[in-house]
Amino acid sequence: MRSSLLDTSILIAFLRGEEDVVSKVEAYLEEFDMLSLSIITYYEILRGLKYIENEKKLRGFEQLMDKSEIITLAREVMDRASEIYAELKRRGELIEDADILIAASCLVKGMVLVTDNEEHFRRIEKLEVENWLTR
Secondary structure, eight states: OOOEEEOHHHHHHHHTTOHHHHHHHHHHHHHSSSOEEEHHHHHHHHHHHHHHTOHHHHHHHHHHHHTSEEEOOOHHHHHHHHHHHHHHHHHTOOOOHHHHHHHHHHHHHTOEEEOSOHHHHTTSTTOOEEOOOOO
């Protein structure tokens, strides 16, 4: 198993207790000490929990984040993201900026992206993508 970055869709599935994702996260944590996610994913989850005003879920998420690695948007990530944007725009296959930033974080860190949004992310060259959700 390779070092992986969890996208928003996978983290939401984990927080909801979806069995396939929970078992894969548990197996991942046996090999690695913590989960990794982009600051973008952190923001997307946090804003949703604050919107629904669920304090219990918010506390649980914050406890999980205390034990997780949050990849920030350093200059190197932004440089890579701008390259991805330019390439996708030239090909007419542009995706959302948030997804580009998440993908750039993975590429800079040499990580696999774990997502349920394979269609968009597979447009990005050299990005390794896995889906831990079985549908």
